[in-house]
Amino acid sequence: MEQQMVTLADVARQAGVSASTVSYVLSGKRSISGPTRERVEEAIRRLGYHPNAGARALASSRSDIIALMMPLRTDMYVPVMMEIALAVATTARSHGQDVLLLTGEEGPEAVRRVGASGLADALILMDVELEDARLPLLAQTGRPAALIGVPAEPAGFTCVDLDFAATGALCVEHLAGLGHRDIAVVGEAAAVYERRTGFAERTMEGLLRRAGELGVRVLHRPCEGGYASLTATLDRIQDERPRTTAFIVQNESAVDPLLSLLRRQGRAVPEDVSVVAVCPEQVAVQAAVPLTSVAIPALEMGRRAVELVMAKARPGGADGLAAAAPQVDLLAPTLTVRASSGPAPAPSPG
Amino acid sequence: MEQQMVTLADVARQAGVSASTVSYVLSGKRSISGPTRERVEEAIRRLGYHPNAGARALASSRSDIIALMMPLRTDMYVPVMMEIALAVATTARSHGQDVLLLTGEEGPEAVRRVGASGLADALILMDVELEDARLPLLAQTGRPAALIGVPAEPAGFTCVDLDFAATGALCVEHLAGLGHRDIAVVGEAAAVYERRTGFAERTMEGLLRRAGELGVRVLHRPCEGGYASLTATLDRIQDERPRTTAFIVQNESAVDPLLSLLRRQGRAVPEDVSVVAVCPEQVAVQAAVPLTSVAIPALEMGRRAVELVMAKARPGGADGLAAAAPQVDLLAPTLTVRASSGPAPAPSPG
DNA sequence: CTGAAAGCGCTAACAC
DNA sequence: GTGTTAGCGCTTTCAG
Secondary structure, eight states: OOOSOOOHHHHHHHHTSOHHHHHHHHHOOSOOOHHHHHHHHHHHHHHTOOOOHHHHHHHHSOOOEEEEEEOOOTTSOHHHHHHHHHHHHHHHHHTTOEEEEEESTTOTHHHHHHHHTTSOSEEEEOSOBSSOTHHHHHHHHTOOEEEESOOSOOTTOOEEEEOHHHHHHHHHHHHHHTTOOEEEEEOSOHHHHHTTBHHHHHHHHHHHHHHHHHTOEEEEEOOOOSHHHHHHHHHHHHHHOTTOOEEEEOOHHHHHHHHHHHHHTTOOTTTTOEEEEEEOHHHHHHSSSOOEEEEOOHHHHHHHHHHHHHHHHSTTSTTTGGGGSOOEEEEOOOEEOOTTOOOOOOOOOO | OOOSOOOHHHHHHHHTSOHHHHHHHHHOOSOOOHHHHHHHHHHHHHHTOOOOHHHHHHHHTOOOEEEEEEOOOTTSOHHHHHHHHHHHHHHHHHTTOEEEEEESTTOTHHHHHHHHTTSOSEEEEOSOBSSOTHHHHHHHHTOOEEEESOOSOOTTOOEEEEOHHHHHHHHHHHHHHTTOOEEEEEOSOHHHHHTTBHHHHHHHHHHHHHHHHHTOEEEEEOOOOSHHHHHHHHHHHHHHOTTOOEEEEOOHHHHHHHHHHHHHTTOOTTTTOEEEEEEOHHHHHHSSSOOEEEEOOHHHHHHHHHHHHHHHHSTTSTTTGGGGSOOEEEEOOOEEOOTTOOOOOOOOOO
16 A cells, blocks of 8 residues: 655665666666665556656656557447457557557647647557548648558558458459359448548449459448348339349448348348358357358457557557658458358249 | 748737737637737637647646546456547547547556546546556546446445436336246356446446346356357256246347357247347347347537536536536336337246 | 766745 | 746666
């Protein structure tokens, strides 16, 4: 039970050494003799000493805090955001960093505030849009940073993301390989495309290009998610393209409703229709029919973002200088076949 | 574009005033003449000055940071956690505070670390268990704090939570009023009860007590969530209590599977069976059948936690000293009737 | 391998 | 209404 604030000076006195020695024992920045180190450590323990974060930040101009900016958009799937955030927090701790949580509420200015004040010495931005208002401010701060998501003009920024173009292509290939020739895409909410969130657009680009190459017809419809919206979307799709034999879903909150509605229509998955999803592993596994899917590697993205940012903050680490250069780090997608995709049914005689 | 670090001294020089004047302009802690204030503000703008967080923390012994500790448990429903976290972050900003995100990964020690180092000057703990290992450490730090959830021994702590006992009672009352006499409860994962998370236990206490008073029979079964687990749980329930005419669900990931399976069994909701859920508003509204439910007021809980903690950190605010006393703040539950609950069916002649 | 001492940038008495 | 100044607790040269 420490009463008042125990300072480094207290520890030094108690251990019979100078303040700087205590500091160096703590930081390991110069070698200390065994006995001295032990006396200091003993004093630290006995006094219950904890270095003061503010003083340390002031003297060293490093806060050991990474800011994580996570805009709160109701149309984004929450668990993925959360998984990224937790991966960031956990990885950060393993590098001795803490994480400051910033929401979108405060606007792009928050980037400048935490950057310029030295509150954080590095930043990670989530949910990056193609034209993101935070990027100019980010560049100005001059702080190490990593983006989760890739903007239209990534030059000068370090980015991590799933390779969504490859993801779209992969889904099409899988279905085309099974003989499907008419595919419908149930996409994210219209707002996601309007806002020009990169991943949604890139998925469609990759998907459409590959579909063209493979001679597959694609109908793409955004969807808000939920039963009501999905019912309408599904009606439209089946109306416009009655021969549709496969769905690619990129919208977590449309997954369950889609399976449920297909079942009500008496269309069996995968015998009558195939479904492939782009979603977190857990959603795919827990669905009414285990889904063939491309996983969103949330954990890996969070982890890498921290590591990239740390490499920039501490050049000359294990990764060498190379890691400090801005780069776009696209994770290769993996498609896992589960129960929801199968051979295209023989064309109906109609 | 500010080149090096602009300091308060730079601003003072530029404005032709002393450092303290600049400081007071910023803090508003003493009155400044109009002209002086303007010259200072102009200088701040021209120089692009941003106060250094570390220096400020050291000099004032306040970091203006609230730590939010959010254990990552795979069996807790993520969106609720997230909504609380975002509410905390948003409310905190409106009080000029930032939020430091702590996961459970680091263990209870994290509480001491951020408390004792002055990194945070107040803490909020989520997902509090009845016997929570973090509480002794929290008490030791002596920092203002608020718990989201209520421990077995709340004396000395400030807590916010939904009144889960009342919630359980409310669900039973609603169903009893509709004539149901045999109710099954689909609960949280077994691990949640084993861990002695307060809310799950309290819900059952309130629920069982009221059921006793009203002469309603209750069967309670934990459930992991997902289709596989729910199928097993439902089978057991219908086996043990074939006359069950109503379900109370306290497990977000069991909601959709339950509705889906009942439908497959040909049991119509609410004609044949009623369903009442304890879950976030959005889950209830988006379900295949809009659910009669008691909402989990995540946003309100986050907001209050911050306000309680601020009241303790700054006694003498608008709330007066009363707010600074430890207290348990239980939010009254509200049951919203939607489409999933109706009169009990006439007992079958069997 | 260890000490002494000069700040880091800001706040908050204390003066006037 | 404004200026002076003494720290806040730690890091990091510079000496030895």
